[in-house]
Amino acid sequence: MRFQTIPAPHFNLEKTLCSGQVFHWTPHGRGFVGAISENLVYVEQAGASIRLPAEHAKLVAHYLALDHPLPAILQTFPDDPVIRVAMEFAQGLRIIRQPPWECLAAFLSSPLKQVRQIQAISLAIRKRFGRRLRRGEFEAFSYPRPEELAEIRLEKLLECKLGFRARNLLASAKMVASGGVDLEALRHCSAEEARRVLCELPGVGEKIANCVLLFAYERLDAVPIDVWIGRVLNEVYFAGRAKVPLRELKSFSAKYFGPYAGYAQQYLFHHWRLTYRRRA
DNA sequence: ATCCAGGATAGCG
DNA sequence: CGCTATCATGGA
Numbered sequence: 001m002r003f004q005t006i007p008a009p010h011f012n013l014e015k016t017l018c019s020g021q022v023f024h025w026t027p028h029g030r031g032f033v034g035a036i037s038e039n040l041v042y043v044e045q046a047g048a049s050i051r052l053p054a055e056h057a058k059l060v061a062h063y064l065a066l067d068h069p070l071p072a073i074l075q076t077f078p079d080d081p082v083i084r085v086a087m088e089f090a091q092g093l094r095i096i097r098q099p100p101w102e103c104l105a106a107f108l109s110s111p112l113k114q115v116r117q118i119q120a121i122s123l124a125i126r127k128r129f130g131r132r133l134r135r136g137e138f139e140a141f142s143y144p145r146p147e148e149l150a151e152i153r154l155e156k157l158l159e160c161k162l163g164f165r166a167r168n169l170l171a172s173a174k175m176v177a178s179g180g181v182d183l184e185a186l187r188h189c190s191a192e193e194a195r196r197v198l199c200e201l202p203g204v205g206e207k208i209a210n211c212v213l214l215f216a217y218e219r220l221d222a223v224p225i226d227v228w229i230g231r232v233l234n235e236v237y238f239a240g241r242a243k244v245p246l247r248e249l250k251s252f253s254a255k256y257f258g259p260y261a262g263y264a265q266q267y268l269f270h271h272w273r274l275t276y277r278r279r280a
Numbered sequence: 281a282t283c284c285a286g287g288a289t290a291g292c293g
Numbered sequence: 294c295g296c297t298a299t300c301a302t303g304g305a
Contacts, residue, residue: 020286021286107286110285110286110287111285111286111287111288112284112285112286112287112288113285113286113287114284114285114286115285115286116285117285118285118286164288165287168288202288202289203287203288203289204288205287205288205289206287206288207286207287207288208286208287208288211286224286225286226285226286226287227284227285227286227287228285228286229286269286273286
């Protein structure tokens with residue numbers, strides 16, 4: 001296997017793959033093994049570059065969004081102390097371009113789960129129902145395609161610890177498999193239209209739709225407001241005010257964080273989730 | 281033990 | 294419309 005090193009300035013592989021935007025990459029040697037659709041991929045950080053099998057260079061560079069002008073994006077963030085410390089903490093984090101179905105399926109299994117558990121579920125489904133991919137010392141599993149997942153019995157899916165999410169994942173897979181929702185077509189829609197269509201899927205509300213828009217469709221202004229972002233907004237930007245309505249949090253985020261609000265949101269999410277200590 | 285987790289949704293007033 | 298209870302499971 002011929003390896004290649006390609007430049008990856010302003011990039012941190014570990015922060016990018018382990019910040020709760022994608023859930024199946026597993027440490028291997030000095031890097032990570034995973035799959036992009038049906039392609040087995042190994043990639044490792046090498047200073048300001050990444051090192052990977054040459055045949056996957058193009059695929060991975062696109063997936064990891066190495067072409068995003070990160071310094072220019074960061075410059076659009078508001079200048080406040082909370083953003084500044086998050087930018088420092090999450091330096092090199094990029095929002096990637098996931099295949100839509102993989103991303104949607106992962107977030108369908110996310111409600112009321114910790115990142116750790118979403119990882120476990122994602123890997124269990126891949127191992128159990130996906131395709132085994134092997135190449136030399138590397139091994140990974142693809143995520144079952146919609147039409148494959150749609151054929152799985154609910155009882156079998158439940159063995160992957162999905163709980164009440166299994167029903168939604170299965171029903172959504174059937175809608176995608178039957179063509180009721182065309183995930184590829186959403187690439188050409190406006191963000192509003194794509195969000196509306198995604199919310200037609202069972203188990204998808206505005207938050208998960210925004211996750212998919214941000215992490216799969218490159219709508220970098222989409223802001224998923226989960227418990228962590230809600231916490232940041234309430235404790236920092238709405239400090240002292242009790243019970244701020246969700247619609248107010250949404251409108252504030254869209255205005256205050258700027259054209260790459262989704263990117264800013266991810267830096268805040270990563271920082272707060274890994275450093276937060278509950279107060280007495 | 282008790283509370284919480286990258287929420288969505290039916291059912292209520 | 295906005296509010297609430299509920300859903301299943303494991304981590305902290």
